[in-house]
Amino acid sequence: MSKSFAIVLSFILLPVFALADVHSYFDLRNDSFVSPDFEGSDRPNYQMVGARVLTTSASKESFVVDVSGSVAVGAPIMNYFTANQLYFDSAPTEKSKLIFGRMIHSWSDMDDRWKTGLIQPVFKWNPLSPETQGLTGVFWLQDKGDWEVTLYASPIFLPDQGPSFDLDNGQFVRGNPWFHRPPESIRILSEVVKIDYQFQKPNESQIILQSNYGAQAILHPKDAKYRFEFMHVYKPMNQIVLGYDGFYQIPKSLGVVQLEPATYYHSVTGLQGQIGDEKIRAVYSILYDRPDTDAKFESKWTYPTFDPAFIHSLGFDVGNLKRKLSLGYMRVSGGDVTETGELADPTRPSISMHYPYREAWQVSYFQRFSLPRGQSLEAKMSYKRSPLNEFEILDLNAEYRLSALWSFSAKGSLVAASDLSFENQNEISQFRNNDQVMFGATYAF
């Protein structure tokens, strides 16, 4: 899907480049997995060659683009391409916008802050560091001073963009450390045998051509230091759901597992309140996520069912463009994912997930240092921890801007997590040995 999507985008981008104030970047970086227990792939080091095209945030152009791609040397399975935003504003005024395309919009602080993919899809090439992608469709935004309205509708649905994987001869190819491979073996009558996966590739149009809509109303009187928001979306869940069914192939002594992706609709309704201003603010969001319960699989298949959930999020930000301290807490109440079917196992977490974790708090600090001769250094440290899901992530980013053309970056990401279990379902534990150090250089042109 991603290849065809990239080709289409390429054709779209050419005229965009011509019209918009775009910046292009070329980067080289080295990703190293440093944990001695790293087991995500056979090699710990990857050299990536990438490019990014985006319009500046200050730009008032009708076209907005933020696309990027990267090629891993010698590891094509790590290649990616993403278009986080790509849209055209047909009425670019201050008060009214009619947007066609993929646009990142702030539907909820919870979604923006935690990047759970609840409302807007996320690009999860690296699931520990997801990037928000926009919904794709038609947006109508009205700013009436004290209040704003956003309406969204679309016949198109683009789900989360996860890491690439490949299936060779019934086995998920080992190579992408960010792809969590499903179980390799199956126990049949106390004997454990290898699994031969049969992935039933979905009809892409069936996935993509699914209508969805949303609306948001924001009340923020001028000069007031509070802000209320209400939003509601009805759309397919951004997480692709996997149904599966297994049988034993007697002559080959193999367990055959058929995988079939599907999408479930859900509606998300949210309320949000904020006090403060741009320099210091506190935000509380509560969202009610109600997935559809209609089964999409044959009764003998094993598939997940999703319970409704309330998601609470509290955020506190203080700072400016030079430095910023952020604190956050989120909690999912309800929202259990339970598998039903012959292969379901109450002692094992579901293969499909809806929330990357159920609870977390986070603290992050950003500082920008201005150096002589127009040089600068940006550093960001963040620490995320979940007592409930028993994980910790410590990130450190530093970017040294040598000139307008050249910059160098370094990043470290450390993860610690407990075992996955039915009670402790989260996405982080799967990558607890993917502790990573990255160094890179970027050239802007």
Added chain:
Amino acid sequence: MRSRFQLLITIVFAFYFIGCDAYLHDKKMAPEVLELKSTKFDCLKAVPEDLKAFSTGAGEEKKISASIGCVQTALQYFSERTKGSRENGYTAEDLRSFFGKYLLKENNVTPEFAQSLYKLKVAFFGGDQEVMTREELARLISVLEVFKTQSVALAPHMKILVFQAKGKVNLDEVTAAAEQLRKSLQVLLRVVDLSRSDYSFESLKVLMSGLSQFIQGSGQVGLYSDIRSWVPLVEAVKNVFIGQKTSINGISDWSDVVNNMVDLYGVTIRIYYFGNSVNFSNPSDVKRATQLGNQLLTMVENSYQMKRTAAIPLEDLDNLIDQMVEMKLLTFISKKAIKDTYKILLSGMFDPVRRGETRGLVDFNREHLATIRREFNIYLLGQNFVDSLPFDEKGYADRKRILAAYQQFDLRKAISESFHLENIEASAMKAAWEDLGLLLNQPRQIQFDMENRILVQAQGDLYPYTWKSMTWWNLLRTFARLFQLGYGNRDSLNIAQSEISEAMFAKWYDDFNTLGVEIKAFDPRGANGGKRSFKEANFFMYSSDGTGGVSYRESFEFVSFLFSAGFKNVSDIKTMAEKFGCANEAGELDVFGNLRLNEKCLKDALKRNFSRVFPNLPGMAADVRKMSAKSWDYFYANLMAASRGSDPRTGTVETGDIRTMTMILHYVESLIVTFDVNQSDTLDVAEVKLAAPRFRDFAKPSVHPEFLQPWDGFVDDCFANMVVNGAKPDFWAVLKFQAQKALDREATRTSMLRVFSTLKEALKTPSK
């Protein structure tokens, strides 16, 4: 500014790298494993035990239902969760591989057994012998539903069906069990395609062999442990009733075969539960025995092979006997004896044409069967008559009442209601009824006491008739009919008119010698020859006339004497002797395998207990009671001189001696009660001469010189002289006797015994 930057960098990196170690050493991810649950197979563990309990009659209906339900569920799950080598099904190897690996680790199904199961699959559901499709598996599951219902219905009867019922089992329960088996099998037959298949017994044998091996290997014991050893017997039975290479086509034929097999099984369980207890002491026992006989005959008549080919090859019957002996179902008799005997019966008694010729006898055919059926019906008719007799409250009836009942018996009704016969068979029944009347109307009728001993007394009417004695009478009458049928001349179609010649008597003895010796009825030393028996039947019965052959009446009386004296009285003497400690102390056995008896002891015990062991000879018992010791010595000496076959110097008496002794006592008493007209308890010369005609042919050759043509009166005098004087006379002795006969001479039992003693050698040799 610079210092803040440096501080921040320092703090960050210090914090970062100090904490690194905790982050970098996470545990490796445990490999995740999916699981195809085995819970639906778990219940299979209990299935063998439940099926074993079911098959031994100990199964509970709920458990059986649950077990078969479990098999259904497991098969359904298997069908859904596995794929075989073929697109839509499984080869035998697939199943072997799966079950061998996961469920039958200790004892897998052999390739041959797996192929057998597939053959059975084809027989039941059709299709390819190489593959079992999912549709066939689904059908099997649905058939199991029927099987479950029928198993539940059979469960209460299983104890009886598998020979495990303890305690008292009544006939109704046995019949109900067999009928439920029939019903269940017929229902099952209709849900499978067996009737359209060409499934052979050879295939079944391989299947059973595999099953046996499989079950033995799995440690199961009991009913199935020696299943393989029963296969040849089952095959032999199948060959008899169905045929060796018979093709069974269509549901109707299969239904017949199933009925046939259930009939056979029903008979088997009846024999098992009641066979050993059949006696002729009460009406219900006899009714049960006759029902069983009727069931057996009907089963053979309705057997698939008999219906199709009108015959059962003797080769198959021989094989069945071989297998029964092999399985130790027949232990007291050799297979040669059985085979020889049944062929003699077929060629003699039951073949209207052969007259005992066994050459070319290759099958048991419909004619044989018809003869057996006729004789069985004749026996039943007689028994119906006995059952209808008007016994009083004590269970007695006198001769007058018996004869009146015979006259009043509604023969036509009895024949039409009980036998549903065609006209020609009805005629045969009427003729047999007249024969029965002939025996009943004899001046001196055969009569038995309560212990089935033949009553030999001067006034026969004094002792009442009972149901038991008349039943025994009817049974012996049937034996006599068969004897007459087998060895009598066939010039007359009427049994009552037929006679058995001396030669045929000898043939009878020869025919049954092997069997007789094996069942210890005949002396292996040949002491009781057929020709001797002929003379006994011709001389010493009530109806004996001493001439020609043995008539139906003589035959009946002979059989009655033989069975009475030969069994009950002999048995009583032996019991008495053992009670008095007469058994040989050295433990020496005679040719029958019994302990020899100390003669002196026996002689004393017999004197003291004569009336106890011979209550059926009241006249003789009274006579013995009155005897002095000296008289008893003389009596006993003559008796043993006539009876003894063993060496007198041993001081012991053996079984053969006692048998002969018992018969001789009966014969003496028979002569006394027949000819003691004046009821003096002895025979005077006139009475002896009344008896003489039957002995004329025997007495004649003793007259010398031969040129003298003896006339009847002279011969009778010879005989009278012999009886009265106790010695075989010559010419001059007879002349002397002519002078003496005016004197008041009498023949006592002792003197008659002396004649037996004297003529012992002559009795052994054939008359010219």
